[in-house]
Amino acid sequence: MKISKNKLKFIRSLNQKxxxxxxxxxxxxxxxxxxxxxxxxxxxxxxxxxxWLRLNSNSKAKEVVEVSIxxxxxxxxxxxxxxxxxxxxxxxxxxKLDKIKDSxxxxxxxxxxxxxxxxxxxLADWFGIEDVFCSLHTADVYNPKTVQATxxxxxxxxxxxxxLDDLITKLDNHPIYGAFLEGKPIYxxxxxxxxxxxxxxxxxxxxxxxxSLITDKLYIPNYPExxxxxxxxxxxxxxxxxxxxxxxxxxxxxx
Amino acid sequence: MKISKNKLKFIRSLNQKxxxxxxxxxxxxxxxxxxxxxxxxxxxxxxxxxxWLRLNSNSKAKEVVEVSIxxxxxxxxxxxxxxxxxxxxxxxxxxKLDKIKDSxxxxxxxxxxxxxxxxxxxLADWFGIEDVFCSLHTADVYNPKTVQATxxxxxxxxxxxxxLDDLITKLDNHPIYGAFLEGKPIYxxxxxxxxxxxxxxxxxxxxxxxxSLITDKLYIPNYPExxxxxxxxxxxxxxxxxxxxxxxxxxxxxx
Numbered sequence: 325m326k327i328s329k330n331k332l333k334f335i336r337s338l339n340q341k342x343x344x345x346x347x348x349x350x351x352x353x354x355x356x357x358x359x360x361x362x363x364x365x366x367x368x369x370x371x372x373x374x375x376w377l378r379l380n381s382n383s384k385a386k387e388v389v390e391v392s393i394x395x396x397x398x399x400x401x402x403x404x405x406x407x408x409x410x411x412x413x414x415x416x417x418x419x420k421l422d423k424i425k426d427s428x429x430x431x432x433x434x435x436x437x438x439x440x441x442x443x444x445x446x447l448a449d450w451f452g453i454e455d456v457f458c459s460l461h462t463a464d465v466y467n468p469k470t471v472q473a474t475x476x477x478x479x480x481x482x483x484x485x486x487x488l489d490d491l492i493t494k495l496d497n498h499p500i501y502g503a504f505l506e507g508k509p510i511y512x513x514x515x516x517x518x519x520x521x522x523x524x525x526x527x528x529x530x531x532x533x534x535x536s537l538i539t540d541k542l543y544i545p546n547y548p549e550x551x552x553x554x555x556x557x558x559x560x561x562x563x564x565x566x567x568x569x570x571x572x573x574x575x576x577x578x579x
Numbered sequence: 580m581k582i583s584k585n586k587l588k589f590i591r592s593l594n595q596k597x598x599x600x601x602x603x604x605x606x607x608x609x610x611x612x613x614x615x616x617x618x619x620x621x622x623x624x625x626x627x628x629x630x631w632l633r634l635n636s637n638s639k640a641k642e643v644v645e646v647s648i649x650x651x652x653x654x655x656x657x658x659x660x661x662x663x664x665x666x667x668x669x670x671x672x673x674x675k676l677d678k679i680k681d682s683x684x685x686x687x688x689x690x691x692x693x694x695x696x697x698x699x700x701x702l703a704d705w706f707g708i709e710d711v712f713c714s715l716h717t718a719d720v721y722n723p724k725t726v727q728a729t730x731x732x733x734x735x736x737x738x739x740x741x742x743l744d745d746l747i748t749k750l751d752n753h754p755i756y757g758a759f760l761e762g763k764p765i766y767x768x769x770x771x772x773x774x775x776x777x778x779x780x781x782x783x784x785x786x787x788x789x790x791s792l793i794t795d796k797l798y799i800p801n802y803p804e805x806x807x808x809x810x811x812x813x814x815x816x817x818x819x820x821x822x823x824x825x826x827x828x829x830x831x832x833x834x
Contacts, residue, residue, distance in 0.1 A: 360808075439694060447816050449809040452802040473813075480808045511827050547707040547826040553615075553735045554704040558728075561702050561819040564812070568820040569827075571802040572766050 325392040327371050327399045335399045338411070341464045350466035353402050353409040359383075360476035365412040371399060372408035385410065401468050414466060417482040419491070424455060425498055428517050428570060431457040431488050433534050434525040435559055438463045442473020443560040444523070449477035451567040456481055457520075459488045488522070492537045495520065500539045502530050503562055507541035515570045523563050542566065580647040582626050582654045590654045593666070596719045605721035608657050608664040615731035620667040626654060627663035640665065656723050669721060672737040674746070679710060680753055683772050683825060686712040686743050688789050689780040690814055693718045697728020698815040699778070704732035706822040711736055712775075714743045743777070747792045750775065755794045757785050758817055762796035770825045778818050797821065 327335070337343040338351040349368060352361050355376060361367075362383050370385035373393055377383075396405045430453055435441050441463045448456050463470060465483045474481075492500055499519035522538065524530035530538070544565050546554055557565070582590070592598040593606040604623060607616050610631060616622075617638050625640035628648055632638075651660045685708055690696050696718045703711050718725060720738045729736075747755055754774035777793065779785035785793070799820050801809055812820070 443813045443816060446809070447812055450799075450801045450806075450812055452806050475811070477809060509830075511831060544705075544823065545826070545830055546705045547829065549830070551705075551707050554701070554732060556730065557702055557705055557819070558698045558815070560813070560816060561698060564816040564819050565823045568799065568823065571800070572824075574802065575764075575800055575804070576766055 325390065326395040327389060327391055331369065331371075331389075332399050335409070335411070336401070339401060339468060341467070344414070344464070344466050348414050349411050350414055350471055351401065351409065351411055351468050352471050353400060353468075354406045354472070355408055357472065357474075357476050358408045358410045360479045361410070361412055364479045365415060367410050367412050369411040370408065371396060371410075376407040380408075402472070415482075417484055419455075419457075419484055419486065421494060424520075425495060426518055427455070428453055428567075429455045429457065429520050430563065430567070431459075431491070431520055431522045432462045433459050433488055433522055433530050434461045434528070435523065436463055436526050437559075438467040438469040439473050440526065440558065440560045441465060441467075442470040442475075444563050445470075445474040445481050445483065446477040447560070447564050447567060448481050449474075451571050453567065454481060456483050457488060457491055458483060458485050460485055488534055489537060492520070492534070500537055501542055501566070502535065502538040502540075503544060503566060504530070504535075504538075504541045505543065507543035509545045510542045510566065510569050511545065513540070513542065515573050517570065517574050519570075521563075521566055521570070523559055523566075526559055580645065581650040582644060582646055586624065586626075586644075587654050590664070590666070591656070594656060594723060596722070599669070599719070599721050603669050604666050605669055605726055606656065606664065606666055606723050607726050608655060608723075609661045609727070610663055612727065612729075612731050613663045613665045615734045616665070616667055619734045620670060622665050622667050624666040625663065626651060626665070631662040635663075657727070670737075672739055674710075674712075674739055674741065676749060679775075680750060681773055682710070683708055683822075684710045684712065684775050685818065685822070686714075686746070686775055686777045687717045688714050688743055688777055688785050689716045689783070690778065691718055691781050692814075693722040693724040694728050695781065695813065695815045696720060696722075697725040697730075699818050700725075700729040700736050700738065701732040702815070702819050702822060703736050704729075706826050708822065709736060711738050712743060712746055713738060713740050715740055743789055744792060747775065747789070755792055756797055756821070757790065757793040757795075758799060758821060759785070759790075759793075759796045760798065760811075762798035764800045765797045765821065765824050766800065768795070768797065770828050772825065772829050774825075776818075776821055776825070778814055778821075781814050
């Protein structure tokens, strides 16, 4: 009813990006998340309590180990381990430019916090954004913290790591949106449902290089207008408000 | 150029709520945050680099210690300590029912994550929400993680800890909003700029007891409508979208 010593060591090593990259795998924990990921990613290893295994006897994992909740705790990177942990193979996605040009996508220019990144993937899923492009210095989406924060959205949103300037250049004549303090109030703009929304780094915002490629600078109005004091919003919060406003405009045309 | 051993011990103890409560103080770090808090809260102790002290010679702290950046690192709870840390007295605010009934406020029903709480205080500030009510089991706003995540908004937003059912009962005949999966799409509703928006716990949502006091159940539409898979949003993200929509409606009436 235990995870083997070797496997424990391997699981803990998956906190490091280098180990995840070398082995091309990532760790996920908890029933909701693991069950959603099992539907789409090959699973190399799964450790779960007898209760979970009884309810999920069809889970296709190469190696399945029944463990007690105490045994699970030994392997877990979470504070409150729950029922199951699993090691999945990382997916590789092709960037389909035609599809990207025909949909609303997000690009993250060096977002640093694993929690913010996971929260953004989760809200992208909510708003039907199926492709998220990360600059090469953005946090790793397979960081266990990020994986957990996606709450399963990782099963439905394709996350690509690619230089954003190359991507934007290839998108040629495509609306590229970005949030700036000197941008236009977002509520006055007619927002295209086919465009790329760029969100910047927590401290620095969007880099100068990418800023020069933005075609539409947007601003989230504070309240009352020109209220003193508040200077910025958390990047996941700003992403949420912007994505919600894009989709509100689409929905309100339908009503 | 060092923080004394006793003080170091005290600073580290402020990671614990019990210690913060007993001493009625909290810790803040970094120039932007400390400078904003110095404008409104009495400061008991401040340790800073010579560079910071030169630029901020008027800072009113009971005790000021000049330290090297290495000395600062010893006391810091942050990964990357910056220039200054300070211990502030916790404020006590009276709940002014007349003012509350005349403005838009937030209530948090057992929000658990210190990071989410700080992010919510920060966005409340952005949207001109000056009072945030926390249920007694909500995370402590003076947790160092939360204080840092507010990015200074703590200097402008009054955070109260109070039983939410009592508060709502006293508000008598006031619109009480809450987000529910079975609520009405928020974009179709006329939202009052004088109301209380209740946000629930990360896992459980709004408690049954408080749900019975909600007068307007709201829903943030996902996209496309009835998209399968995504089931929820992070509580800070949902708070952001709801507050933004309230203020959008107010701003769009002005335009």
